[in-house]
Amino acid sequence: MLKYNNTSEIEPLKKTLGQQRAVEAMEIGLSIDNPAYNIYVAGDAGTGKGTYVLETLGKNAKNKNTHKDWCYVYNFVDQREPIIIGLKRGLGREFKNDIEKLIENLLDEIKDAFESEDFELAKNQLIEDYEIEKEELLKRIKKYGEEKGFKLKSSKVGIVFVPMDEEQEESEPSEIEFYKSKRELESMAIQLIYKIKDLEEAAKKEVIRLEDEIAKLVLEPHIEILTEKYKDYPKVIEYLKKIEIDILEYIYLFYMEEDELKEKYDKEHFIRYRVNLFVDNGAEEYKDKAPVVVETNPTPSNLFGKAEYDYYNGSIKTDFTKIMPGSVHKANGGCLVIYMDQILRYATSWDMLKRVIKSKKISVETQTCIKPEHMAVDFKVVLIGSNYIYNLLYKYDNEFAKYFKIFVDFDNIMDKTEENEYGVAQFVSYQCDKNNLKHFTYDAVQEIVKYSTRLAGDKYKLSTEFNKIMEILIEADAYSKLRDNKYVDREDVKKAISQRRKRLSKIEDKMEESIKKGFTLIETEGSKVGVINGLSVLNVGEYSFGKPSRITVTTSHGNKGIVNIEREVDMSGSIHSKGVMILGGYLAENFAQKFPLSLNAYICFEQNYGGVDGDSASGAELYALISSLSEVPLKQNIAVTGSINQKGDIQVVGGINEKVEGFYSLCNKRGLENDYGVIIPKNNKRNLVLNDEVNEAIEAGKFKIYEIERVEEAIEILTDKPFDEVKKLAEYKLFSFSEIQNTKNK
Structure with a gap:
């Protein structure tokens, strides 16, 4: 870098x-x-x-x-289906304000127009013309009635004619003439009433026409201005036409006095003239x-x-x-x-x-x-x-x-190149500026890079889980402030990492205490037949740690084959069960080519109460099985991880760092004096990003990492015997099992 x-x-x-x-x-x-x-x-x-x-x-x-801006407006054809109008960004608020201003102006201007002297004069002239014509009709029929001896009189039922001379009705010669004239006048009165009603309707229409003319004189200039402004929006033009028609229809509401305007209209009718600025991008x-x-x-x-x-x-x-x-x-x-x-x-x-x-x-x-x-x-x-x-x-x-x-x-890892390492440093610089953290020294950044490699689980990769790196930056900055340093240095970063693990390691500490007190049996000295220390990883939230597990195998003659005790009690995951079944394939190819395979083999993770899954222990299970068959003891100071295939190849596993460090922690507490070590798949070597303490112990020769590719290598490390020798012993046991079974069958 x-x-x-x-x-x-x-x-x-x-x-x-x-x-x-x-x-x-x-x-x-x-x-x-x-x-x-x-x-x-x-x-x-x-x-x-x-x-x-x-x-x-x-x-x-x-x-x-x-x-765009989007507005909902009233649908004057069907109020249940509001119309949406799209406008250029920023024009929606203008449109809303323009319509509100239109209504406000009309309320004032129309009221002023209808209260003006010119309107009152014109309206009064129309009414006066109506009254004159009405009076002329009444005069004519009144004069005609008087000529016939009747006078015109108004009553609750309308216009009636009564005799001018009450004695006229009593005169017998003129009685026929009297009723004839009366009927004629009553018919004329009815016609007169209809004519007066027609005159009233005509007068009303003229007044309405006058009101429309006045209203249009006020309204049309406003509508024309808005039409010109929104000429590029056909839906707005159509809306303005509809609003003009509606206002003219309900023009009387615009010049009513407030105390005369009914609450219904005040709260409901004028809502139709509002604009709902639905989406405002202005x-x-x-x-x-x-x-x-x-x-x-x-x-x-x-x-x-x-x-x-x-x-x-x-x-x-x-x-x-x-x-x-x-x-x-x-x-x-x-x-x-x-x-x-x-x-x-x-x-x-x-x-x-x-x-x-x-x-x-x-x-x-x-x-x-x-x-x-x-x-x-x-x-x-x-x-x-x-x-x-x-x-x-x-x-x-x-x-x-x-x-x-x-x-x-998005990938969670990236190549560990100089460019990307420098990119991590730039990320640290950016976060320091952004979050007001102290800047990190070169050595501190190197420690961050190492932590990133550890997160990636590969020596040649870096992690892209920057939120986890960010947590270390914040906590390292806090430790630096406690020490009153100008910059965050390597020790602050290392302390942030170690203290973070410490805060989360309660379960790990409890398990180590159980092993120390002898509640959980893990032997790290001597050799035992059919017993081996496997390695597993436990996850507690974001925290994961390695844990040694004692695996035991017992064998006898029979025809049950390999019995996975965990599976029998529903404590084995599908991947672990598959790994155990692969053992049968390996045995069949390597130990049952000359005689039938007849055995009972019971495999168990001792003191396991939470279930087990994964195939990383399949190698350890096979070594313990071969030990039980050959009666050759396995070293207890060496733990094992790695899965196998049916051909005896050792395959990579996950959580390799946690597994190695978990067994090292146990050995360290018992004293690093028994040539402790861990067998791992060779292809997992690139995944080893161990902490400083383990690395120092390895460099000092106090702890060993054995890298293997085949089952044979592991057997020779664990037994100090050539694989062929152990295999022959196992074959002899299997042959004897087969003979016993054949005898039973006969």
């Missing part, structure tokens, strides 16, 4: 480290403008995939201006930048919106102004980020999301009678999840592969 004194002297990291494959996949996914090319980002927790996604989407969103943060929306709680309503409502007289009441957007609406024109483990909690959300991607449109699902118009959508969906969930979806969800064609796979 390039030499420096401390990380303040180097440039902070400005790129994603060790994820070139993922970076290239993300770049191509964002460059393809196709609704099927949505992105799934996978990787272990702590690899920085979430941070990378947000930073990359933020950069990609710059200088993009395809997103804020400064969206200037020349497409929206990037992260939905951490993807319930159906959070993703796809909802309509709020009120309880009114025992019923649910809502309107278009109460329609609320979801994350999908807000992300339209940009990107929507969802964590996969969250959305799978809501099956409805997942199905609806796929439906939106397929149809390229979305509405608001409401529990009420309103059905808002669909919004056209064009956005990129980025899912963040694990490889396990990705594999499940790809296998069981037929639509997943159709709509998420870009797979961005």
